[in-house]
Amino acid sequence: MRNRFDEQLLQLNTELLKMGALCEEAISYAVKCLTERKPEMKAYAIETEKMIDHKERDIESLCMKLLMHQQPVATDFRMITSALKMISDMERIGDQAEDIAEIAEYVTNADFQSKVDITDMAETAVKMVMNSIDSYINKNTDIAYSVIAMDDTMDELFIKVKNQLINSVKKGTDNAEALIDMLMIAKYFERIGDHAENVAEWVIFSITGNHNS
Amino acid sequence: MNKKIFRSSLLVALLVLTASFVMMIGILFNYFQLQIEKELKNEAIYISAAIENEGTEYLKNIVNNEKRVTLISADGTVIADTSVEADELENHLDREEIKKALADGHGTSVRYSETLTEKVVYYAELLDDGSILRVSTKQYTVVTVLLGLSQSISVVILLTFILSFILSRRVSKSIVKPINELDLDNPENNNTYEELSPLLSKISSQHKTIEKQLHEAKKQQEEFSLIIENMSDGLLIIDKNMQVLMCNTSAKKLLNASENVNGNVFSVNRSKSFRQSVEKSLGGERFENEMVYDDRHYNIIANPVYEDSEIIGAFIVIIDITDTIQREQMRREFTSNVSHELKTPLTSISGFAEMMMNGGIDEATVKDFSKSIYDEAQRLISLVIDIIRISELDEKSNMFVKEKVDLYELSEEIIERLKPHADKKSIKMNIFGGKAQVYGVRKILDEIIYNLCDNAVKYNNNGGTVDIIVGTTDNETILTVRDNGIGIPKNAQKRVFERFYRVDKSRSKEKGGTGLGLSIVKHGAVFHNAQITLESQINEGTSITLKFPKQ
Numbered sequence: 001m002r003n004r005f006d007e008q009l010l011q012l013n014t015e016l017l018k019m020g021a022l023c024e025e026a027i028s029y030a031v032k033c034l035t036e037r038k039p040e041m042k043a044y045a046i047e048t049e050k051m052i053d054h055k056e057r058d059i060e061s062l063c064m065k066l067l068m069h070q071q072p073v074a075t076d077f078r079m080i081t082s083a084l085k086m087i088s089d090m091e092r093i094g095d096q097a098e099d100i101a102e103i104a105e106y107v108t109n110a111d112f113q114s115k116v117d118i119t120d121m122a123e124t125a126v127k128m129v130m131n132s133i134d135s136y137i138n139k140n141t142d143i144a145y146s147v148i149a150m151d152d153t154m155d156e157l158f159i160k161v162k163n164q165l166i167n168s169v170k171k172g173t174d175n176a177e178a179l180i181d182m183l184m185i186a187k188y189f190e191r192i193g194d195h196a197e198n199v200a201e202w203v204i205f206s207i208t209g210n211h212n213s
Numbered sequence: 214m215n216k217k218i219f220r221s222s223l224l225v226a227l228l229v230l231t232a233s234f235v236m237m238i239g240i241l242f243n244y245f246q247l248q249i250e251k252e253l254k255n256e257a258i259y260i261s262a263a264i265e266n267e268g269t270e271y272l273k274n275i276v277n278n279e280k281r282v283t284l285i286s287a288d289g290t291v292i293a294d295t296s297v298e299a300d301e302l303e304n305h306l307d308r309e310e311i312k313k314a315l316a317d318g319h320g321t322s323v324r325y326s327e328t329l330t331e332k333v334v335y336y337a338e339l340l341d342d343g344s345i346l347r348v349s350t351k352q353y354t355v356v357t358v359l360l361g362l363s364q365s366i367s368v369v370i371l372l373t374f375i376l377s378f379i380l381s382r383r384v385s386k387s388i389v390k391p392i393n394e395l396d397l398d399n400p401e402n403n404n405t406y407e408e409l410s411p412l413l414s415k416i417s418s419q420h421k422t423i424e425k426q427l428h429e430a431k432k433q434q435e436e437f438s439l440i441i442e443n444m445s446d447g448l449l450i451i452d453k454n455m456q457v458l459m460c461n462t463s464a465k466k467l468l469n470a471s472e473n474v475n476g477n478v479f480s481v482n483r484s485k486s487f488r489q490s491v492e493k494s495l496g497g498e499r500f501e502n503e504m505v506y507d508d509r510h511y512n513i514i515a516n517p518v519y520e521d522s523e524i525i526g527a528f529i530v531i532i533d534i535t536d537t538i539q540r541e542q543m544r545r546e547f548t549s550n551v552s553h554e555l556k557t558p559l560t561s562i563s564g565f566a567e568m569m570m571n572g573g574i575d576e577a578t579v580k581d582f583s584k585s586i587y588d589e590a591q592r593l594i595s596l597v598i599d600i601i602r603i604s605e606l607d608e609k610s611n612m613f614v615k616e617k618v619d620l621y622e623l624s625e626e627i628i629e630r631l632k633p634h635a636d637k638k639s640i641k642m643n644i645f646g647g648k649a650q651v652y653g654v655r656k657i658l659d660e661i662i663y664n665l666c667d668n669a670v671k672y673n674n675n676g677g678t679v680d681i682i683v684g685t686t687d688n689e690t691i692l693t694v695r696d697n698g699i700g701i702p703k704n705a706q707k708r709v710f711e712r713f714y715r716v717d718k719s720r721s722k723e724k725g726g727t728g729l730g731l732s733i734v735k736h737g738a739v740f741h742n743a744q745i746t747l748e749s750q751i752n753e754g755t756s757i758t759l760k761f762p763k764q
Contacts, residue, residue, distance in 0.1 A: 010454045014477055021483035137480040138471065 005070045009079070012062055016083055019055040020133035022048055023090050026097035027129055027192065031122040033104040034185065045101035052094035056087045082206035086136075089195040089202070093129060096188045096195070107181045116164050116182060121157045121189040124150060128196035136203045144207075147200035154193035161186045214392070218385035226377035230370075242355060246334070249352055250321055253336035256280065257319075257348045261340050269293050280350050285311060287343040305347075310337040314345050330357045447531030451478045453495060453524055467511060467531050482506075490515040494527035509535045543712075550713035554596055554728065558589040565589075592727075599729040602660065603712065606736035613654040613740075620649045620658070620692050621683045627663050628681070631670055638675045642666070646683035649690045651761045653741045661737040664730040665694040665757055671726060672755070673698035690761040697754035706747055710735040
């Protein structure tokens with residue numbers, strides 16, 4: 001019995017890792033769309049997002065199966081519940097990445113006169129998502145805490161980008177529509193950061209049993 | 214074993230105890246019987262003496278519960294009896310002891326009562342007057358004695374049982390103890406039962422065999438893991454749950470994984486192509502994939518591992534193919550460059566020739582055209598010669614003969630050769646230093662210095678200088694060619710040794726180079742194991758130094 005359960009737990013772990021990797025991929029496609037001006041990446045991002053949705057369903061049903069058939073307790077129970085919470089955050093990350101990829105098309109066409117630090121935000125978002133997955137893989141709370149700390153940087157960056165965009169709007173030298181799109185992208189990145197932070201928090205919960213919020 | 218010895222010794226003790234008990238009782242009873250008979254006989258003698266003295270009246274005086282005395286006449290009638298009235302008794306002539314007494318003068322007999330709990334011992338004596346005196350006494354039978362003594366007997370039995378229990382335990386323990394204390398790791402060092410020594414020597418020889426085999430297995434294992442650890446390709450083995458079973462150092466390094474890899478394979482790497490390989494191979498398919506990671510190219514070969522036609526895991530090999538890909542890229546570039554370089558002069562040759570073919574051109578123009586065709590053809594020839602040289606150096610052919618070459622002398626020769634070119638631009642060429650011998654191929658060294666000096670002249674301003682400095686240190690021969698020409702920009706400095714690379718992208722023909730000069734220098738330097746360094750500042754000049762190691 002226990003053997004079968006262990007196997008299923010391993011499977012859950014593997015599926016979570018795959019989903020995390022897909023999230024990384026989706027966001028890296030979105031970032032490439034935006035910063036490297038590769039519009040063909042949009043299709044990849046959309047495809048990856050679909051795969052993430054599928055993965056979420058799969059993991060969800062696997063968790064349900066585990067909960068009902070095995071009735072786990074203590075650490076195992078915590079791992080499964082935090083997995084359930086993590087996948088919804090990861091799914092959201094996938095959605096935001098897709099949204100960014102879709103809007104990026106319009107933004108890249110408009111060359112901005114004024115400087116916008118969106119690349120920094122993109123880099124931070126990618127790093128946060130990667131680190132949150134890393135913390136899960138290595139069961140490392142230090143990395144998870146670093147992700148939580150990074151979210152503050154992300155918030156600061158968002159305010160900075162917002163101010164830069166406000167200034168450009170005031171100056172009126174750039175395409176206003178593109179500026180608004182850019183603001184949305186910045187917001188999406190900021191949301192991705194939040195979700196990555198949530199994932200990190202659930203990682204900490206699954207390891208220590210304490211959820212800091 | 215302990216139990217068995219204990220049980221059997223206990224059983225033996227109890228059996229012996231019981232047997233000796235039974236035998237003792239038998240012997241004792243026999244002895245008692247004899248004793249009683251003797252007693253009865255003595256008594257009969259006393260009584261008979263008394264009767265003779267006092268007559269039958271004596272019997273009436275005897276009051277004894279234990280013994281019964283009967284006087285019987287010769288015809289069997291009871292004359293007197295101490296316990297029963299004589300008249301009530303029947304004729305005793307048929308009694309065994311009376312018969313014996315009548316025959317032998319005395320007789321004994323034993324009769325058991327109906328319940329077997331009592332037996333009566335009779336002794337009869339024939340008196341002188343022909344009558345018979347019989348004395349009898351009751352004796353307890355074995356059963357009675359046993360019943361009477363049952364309490365004490367059971368106490369004794371219990372005690373002996375306990376005693377034998379304890380003793381046999383001790384005994385069995387002491388027998389087993391040396392066996393338990395055997396040092397099986399060194400079977401031959403034991404001082405124990407002789408009967409065990411064949412067994413021990415057998416164990417000892419087996420011990421040695423096992424140790425030898427273990428040692429061999431360990432050695433093989435070590436060899437295997439050494440090979441695995443030191444191979445440059447990464448090797449990963451996973452089970453069907455994607456858990457890492459083995460991961461060598463190269464794999465960790467190539468995939469940029471943390472030092473202690475365990476658990477899921479995706480903790481090693483989770484890039485798309487790697488995931489694909491893992492999944493496909495666990496799906497039962499041999500899968501080859503290319504992966505780009507950190508600007509390096511890897512080939513991932515994943516093979517499923519079967520056991521009884523069931524997939525139990527996968528075997529993943531990661532090969533770094535960055536160099537191969539780079540080389541391929543270079544070769545591709547070289548080919549396209551060569552074709553391009555060859556095409557340009559050929560196009561103009563063909564153009565001039567076409568115009569001349571169509572006619573209607575005056576003689577002066579024909580001459581002019583012919584000169585252009587000649588120049589382009591010369592250019593083609595020098596290009597082809599350079600390409601041939603490079604491919605020769607590329608193949609590191611053994612056709613070259615090594616000899617001692619004096620770089621100073623060689624440089625002087627080259628200056629002489631380049632003098633016409635230098636004079637055209639009024640460039641001054643100087644040589645410093647002295648004799649510096651290098652063991653190498655004269656032709657290649659010549660090309661190296663010629664190309665360096667040629668470049669120094671070509672890419673120099675009018676009235677500039679070219680300095681050649683030749684010298685030796687303890688373990689190196691150093692040659693430096695320095696000019697104060699146009700210099701090489703920083704970003705191009707790394708690439709000038711590449712084939713057909715030119716700082717001046719327009720590839721203008723005015724300088725007349727093939728774009729292969731420095732590439733030939735570099736190949737020549739590599740051929741001589743020389744180290745090449747370039748220092749350049751734009752508009753200030755360039756200095757290229759070659760350091761030849763001394764053999």
